[in-house]
Amino acid sequence: MTAEAGSGGGAERAQAVSSAAGGVSGAPGGAARLPGGPSGVNLLGLRSHNAALVLDLLRRAGADGISRLELAERTGLTPQAVSKITARLRERGLAAEAGRRASTGGKPRTVLRLVPEAGHSVGVHVDRDEVRAVLVDLNGTVVGERLRPLDLETAAGAQAVVEAVAAQAEALVGQVLGADSARAASAATLVGVGVALPGPLDHRRGVLHRVTGFPQWDGFPLRDALVRRLGVPVVVDKDTNAAALGLALTAAEDGGGSFAYVHLGTGLGAGLVIGGTVHRGARTGAGEFGHQVIQLDGPPCGCGDRGCLEALCLAAVERGDVEEAARVLGVGAANLVGLLDIDRVLLGGRTVAGAPGVFAAGVGERVAARAAREGVPGEAVPVLAVPGGARTVAEGAAQLLLAPVFGRGEG
Amino acid sequence: MTAEAGSGGGAERAQAVSSAAGGVSGAPGGAARLPGGPSGVNLLGLRSHNAALVLDLLRRAGADGISRLELAERTGLTPQAVSKITARLRERGLAAEAGRRASTGGKPRTVLRLVPEAGHSVGVHVDRDEVRAVLVDLNGTVVGERLRPLDLETAAGAQAVVEAVAAQAEALVGQVLGADSARAASAATLVGVGVALPGPLDHRRGVLHRVTGFPQWDGFPLRDALVRRLGVPVVVDKDTNAAALGLALTAAEDGGGSFAYVHLGTGLGAGLVIGGTVHRGARTGAGEFGHQVIQLDGPPCGCGDRGCLEALCLAAVERGDVEEAARVLGVGAANLVGLLDIDRVLLGGRTVAGAPGVFAAGVGERVAARAAREGVPGEAVPVLAVPGGARTVAEGAAQLLLAPVFGRGEG
DNA sequence: GCACTTTGGCAACAGCGTTGCGAAAGTGGG
DNA sequence: CCCACTTTCGCAACGCTGTTGCCAAAGTGC
Structure with a gap:
């Protein structure tokens, strides 16, 4: 499928992927981004931006493809500029011509599409009882998968988990891409590895915080450990954020969409997508939906507060009162919709999957009741249960690396 | 964006202001922004972006000024690029040299500062019992003010209010800038007029929604009516958003800051600033903080729901139990901080001013209790009561027009 | 007074998207 | 069939961006 490390074309293509949007984990192309303020943009940054924009449109067009003129309309650039940009992308193997449309009286439009095999990414979902790894291509299509049980509670410390994740990722890369190490695959088309796991963490620094019940994880620099072990870029994020990112990058969503992904499983959390990118907040701790207090002086929650959404919702589920759980969740979702004025609410997680x-x-x-009270009733925010296969989080984790390629990074 | 066909330096300067960031209410410089996706950027857009960035740094530096090399460090651009950009800004009258710093062994740095008089903006605060208009310069400094009573309840319909607002704005422009009409002032340095008023509205289209108790306002196209009447750009926004924007643009805030401005007066609302720009949401209805439900099946609220933050908080204030009001407000604020992971919470409004x-x-x-429960205790989010003079909203309304000049528009 | 450091502009440059124009590739009427 | 017309799209020239190389200006310190 793809060239091994050492063969010229493959290496060039991999370089093309990671540089299309100015690199994955460093400074964006051209001018350095400093903490404390937005950065200036130079010509390299401009090229990266437009290239990423075109790549994103190609990705969203999917198998249908998209013509140069349509790209020009959607980006606001001139057709000639689009021709130059797509020529560069084709040269790097990221785009290819794929047939032509019916003529409308003149030369028919040439259809372009993304070349999915030009880049791959590994997504690892570390759950409480298992580790699932998937390998996806630029389209987000899963081309390989591995699953192994791992009991977080009895795992012998953080380093053992690092080893488990790394081994899964390397085995997956080896069996699908035919590379004998992640480092070698990196020279080919592997963009990097994304890891999603439950609980609070510092996405920016890649450091874990105190996962409920696992004090030994607090402060562990997971990302750096994995980078040292694997030799490829690594991004770490909360499982809810990964799932939300995965949903944000599906073809159904347009570029500027905003929604909340509410996950109800063993816990309750949310991932917020605003303007097409995941909102993580100042300390990358946003989305703590489970401990929104919706009942003053309500029943105590494990977190130490009272009347938390999670406590109320899980208690209702425990009692078997799914209707009440949904009602309680609805109060929280309505609060969220009113506060942020998002486009839609997506529900997922094992509990939701049981009674979508x-x-x-x-x-x-x-949510509709709130909309009717204070706005135009016809414009109620839709609430949907997502299919939520078991791979949702792992696929989203892989997108952590691909999103920057399409200009969706670090919104 | 109507610079009248006038000659002279004034007209040039006004043009410079409104084009520095690609215009106030139209497409940004260079490439058209289409609905449904982010836009491509060309050289005009790149220049606008960098110019706006430099202007923002100049503004934030205030009277101290800032040197070219410091601008280069903060933007990530080369010193030579900054020299070119600042030369253009100086040519347009937007920036000027202002002394030099102490030498550190070589040629001393030349200090640049913003020329505040190069641009002005009118901000109008339509409150329930009065109309306050201020004229501010590029620094946000108030250089003129007018106040007149206006009882919204007895005002003879929307058109009368339009007339009142327009008359206030024109009188203010006349008495301070010496122009006999807003249209003429527009040819000089007037960027436009910002109007802030309570209640839900569509910021993007400039149309009012149903203000509680004023059905005749529903659907009224206030912005278009004012544009026709005044002949200058007009922006309409909620009072809380205006106040939040004003706070976001004070020198204390850096460019990428995020905070919530919680306003407690006759009602309860919030303005959200994320990444230095006001978050308004998909239908520009974000910030409905007052009707966050924090008590399931609690006391009924005027909105039709039960247990709303506003109902609980105002009831406590009514009873004279300020402590309880603060506690209730704190629950809502903690929810907000957890959900969005913002930098700080700012409190304002008449009721807060009574017992800051x-x-x-x-x-x-x-808020601190929540932070202690689930994060690093030392990093508690600060909660501050802002001085909150009576002019806060009006000043923020004026910033609605100035923010785009500094690259803070339509985040 | 001289060596040195630092600032900041002039000139040349590479590279971006844009404009002008022509070749390619269709449709549709005679 | 041929020809006029429409539409797509690339080559070449262009204007403009930020960058690089270089040097004058303006200080400090020995």
Whole structure:
């Protein structure tokens, strides 16, 4: 499928991927981004921006492809500029011509499409009882998968988990890309490895915080450990953020969409997508949806507060009262919609998957009621339960590396 | 964006202001921005972006000024690029040299500063009982003010209010800038007029929604009416958003800051600033903080729901129990901080101004408690009561027009 | 007074998207 | 069939961006 390390074309293509948007984990192309303020843009940055924009449109067009003139309309650039940009992308193997459209009286438009095999990314989902790794191409299509059990509670410390994640990633890269190490695959088309796991963490520095019940994880520099071990770029994020990113990059979403992904499983959390990128906040701790207090002086929660959404919701689920759980969740979702004025609410997680209709209806009712009270009733925010296969988080984790290629990084 | 066909330096300067960031209410410089996706950038857009960035740094430097090399460090651009950019800004009258710093062994740095008089903006605050208009310069300094009573309840319809606002704006421009009409002032240095008023509205289209108790306002196209009447760019926004924007542009805030401005007066609302720009959401309705439900099946609220933050908070104020009001507000603020992971919480409004210490302490306690539960205790989010003079909203309304000049528009 | 450091502009340059124009590749009427 | 017309799209020239190389200006310190 793809050239091994050492063969010229492959290496060039991999370079093309990682530099298309100015690199994955460093400073964006051209001018350095300093903390404390937005950065200036020079010609390299401008080229990266436009190239990433075109790549994103190509990705969203999917198998249908998209013509140069359509790209020009969507970007606001001139057709000639699009021709130059797409020529560069084709030269790097990221785009290719794929047939032509029907003529409308003149020369028919040539259809361009993304070359999915030009880049790959590994996504690893570290859950409480298993580690799932997927290898996806630039389209986000899963081309390889591995699953192994791992009990976080009995795992012998952080280093053992690092080793498990690294081994999974390397085995996956080896069996699918035919490279004998991640480092070698990196010379080919591997962009990097994304890791998603539950609980609070510092996405920017790649350091874990205190996962409930696992004090030994607090402060562990997971990203740096994996970078040393694997030799490829690594990004770490919360599972809810990864899932939200994965949903944000599906073809159904347009570039500027905003939504909340609410995950109800063993816990309750949310990933916020605003303007097409994941909102992580000042300390990358945003999305703590489970401990929103919605009942003053309510029942105590494990976190030490009272009346948390998570406590109320999980208690209702425990009692078997799914309707009440949905109603409670709906109050929280309505609060969120009112505060942020997002486009839609997506529900996921094991508990939701058990009764998707009930949750979608119950939450939707509360959200619609709020919309009717204070806005135009016709414009109610839709509430949908996402199919939520078991791979959702792992696929989103892989997108952590691909998103910057398409200009969706670090919104 | 109507610079009249006039001659002279004034007209040139006004043009310089409004084009520095690609215009106020139209497409940004260079390439058209289409709905449904981010836009491509060309050289005009690149120049606008960098010029706006430098202007923003000049503005934030205030009276101290800032040297070219410091601008280069902060933007990531080369010193030579900064020299070119500042030369253009000086040519347009927007920047000027202002002394030099002490030498550090070589040629001393030349200090640059913003020329405040190069641009002006009118901000109008339409409150329930009065209309306050201020004229500010590029620094945001108030250089003129007018106040007149206006009872919204007895005002003879929307058109009468339009006339009142327009008359206030024109009188203010006349008495301070010496122009006999806003149209003429537009040919000089007037960037436009910003209007802030309570209640839900569509910021993007400039149309009012149903203000509680004023059905005749629903659907009224206030912005277009004012544009026709005044002949200058007009922006309409909620009072809380205007106040938040004003706070976001004070020198204390750096460019990428994020905070929530919580306003407690006759009602309860919030303005969200994320990444230095006001977050307005998909339908520009974000910030509906007052009707966050924090008590399931709580006391009924005027909006039709139960247990709203506003109902609980105002009831406590009514009872004279300020401590309880602060506690309730703190629950809502803590929810907000957890969800969005913002840098700080700012409290304002008449009720807060009555007991700033109590509110800051009460809210701060709840926010700190949450931070201690789930994060690093030392990094608690600060909660501050802003001085909150009566002009806060009007000044912020004026910034609605100035923000785009400094690259803070339509985040 | 001289060596040195630092600032900042002039000139040449590479590279961006844009404009002008022509070749390529279709459709549709005679 | 041929020809006029439309539409797509690339080559070449262009204007403008930020960058690089270089040097004058303006200080400090021995």
